[in-house]
Amino acid sequence: MTDKLVLALDQGTTSSRAILFNRSGHVVATSQQEFRQILPSPGHVEHDAEEIWQSQMAVAQDVLQQSGTPSEAIAAIGITNQRETTILWDRHTGKPVDNAIVWQSRITAPICDKLRAEGLDAPIRAKTGLILDAYFSGTKIRYLLDKHPDLQAAAQRGDILFGTVDSFLIWRLTGGKIHATDVTNACRTMLFDIHRQDWDDELLQALRIPRAMLPTVVDSSGLIGECSPDHFGKSIPIAGCAGDQQAALFGQACFQPGMAKNTYGTGCFMLMNTGEKAVESENRLLTSIAWRRSGVTNYCLEGSVFIAGAVVQWLRDGLGLIKSSADIEQLAATVEDNGGVYFVPAFVGLGAPHWDPDARGSIFGITRGTTAGHVARAALESMAFQTRDVLSAMQKDAKVTLEALQVDGGASVNNDFLQFQADVLDCPVRRPQVTETTALGAAYLAGLAVGYWDSTDDVTKNWALDREFTPQWEEQHRQALCKKWDAAVTRSLAWEV
Helix, strand or coil: CCCCCCEEEEECEEEEEEEECCCCCCCEEEEEEECEEEEEEEEEEEEHHHHHHHHHHHHHHHHHHHHCCCCHHECCCCCEECCCCCEECCCCCCCEEEEEEEECCCHHHHHHHHCCCCCCCHHHHHHHHCCCCCCHHHHHHHHHHCCCCCCHHHHHCCCCEEHHHHHHHHHHHCCCCCCCHHHHCCCCCHEEEEEEEECHHHHHHHHHCCHEEEEECCCCCCEEEEHHHHHHHHCEEEEEEHHHHHHHHHHHHCCCCEEEEEECCCCCEEEEEECCCCCCCCCCCCCEEEEEEEEEEEEEEEEEECCCCHHHHHHHCCCCCCCCCCCCHHHHHHHHHHHCCEEEEEECEEEECCEEEECCCECCCCCCCHHHHHHHHHHHHHHHHHHHHHHHHHHHHHHHCCCEEEEEEEHHHHCCHHHHHHHHHCCCEEECCCCCHHHHHHHHHHHHCCCCCCCCCHHHCCCCEEEEEECCHHHHHHHHHHHHHHHHHHHHHCCCC
């Protein structure tokens, strides 16, 4: 298989990508396409599932064409996806019944309030490792079933299927033959017992969700099904699947307990490997499954920040301060510091460790001297400050002091930002040579399943450092800036109450 490649389908929140990787874990070719963000009401976010499918297929076919790679040269396909985003579709036609409800959406907060009143906080926490929140898929299913009254009976018959984006892609890729998800996506539904590793009847009953509509749960690395020849001219094994953040943890070679990575994407997600033990958080983090291979499960702690790179997109599309996302770095560089401006991007509430759905975006410290550069800089710095909040909670839970943080995602290419991140954390930040670690993790999971790579030792050998950023600030300066940030967050909480 040395002359073959692995195709990773990286279906994200704002775009679909396809990347070809070789045995060294290097990018051979890539293709990317954005799709619409549908915003029906404040705090509610939807996607057109057909647009997701069409954009993902377009980039997959494009990456093969532009690189001149025949389908025969693809050893396997790995899928990674935006998690928690919920799609319901007709088993017989394959068509979605409505727009997908995106992980960012707060539309199901009232359903969460009802579950909370029924005393389900503790059972959900104990079984799923999650906090009762609109972030997760379970309440999104209930919302769609309630929105379309005829769906409940159809779902009970198994005529309506539920899936996160990975399931929908697998269903379409296999021509409707396989309805499956992997454990990393299943564990983010708020319906899956991460200890027994099965759908939980008590939680299904509480949300009146029929088992008949749920996918089969499989390993993250292993043969899931065969891609229909209709798509690429040849049947290709689909052999890897993981939610985007767990895929990035794998792609960063964080195989030892205590190793952690942070991904700067639409949101910002820090995961720490806790080995084969599920560590219960005492600091409002999430306990998730990192991956499962050959039936052996690795767990992780996770801190989820809802808005990270999306704040840059808002500055571009909402305010028109920049023409392209890449312009943010240049605009932020027009000022030496934030000028006392702090930006809390709680557009859809705040995630870990605050978990306040009623928080809202706020900008503090504005004066007559404030410029667009200060706002841009404060927006970038908000990603670093939110990461600091999560790492503080994570180190308390895991009872470890992190030696270094591996980083990836869009903002990781910005040297000034990563230096600021290291200074805020008082911890070294390490950027790998290949920053497409989400797609790379999906490729590794698929390639390992078909023998393209022999073991995780190959993954570790492939990981190479591009640059390490070490803290430079004095402690007094760090504490002063963080104190201001903490004050800004406090003022943003419970805005809608």
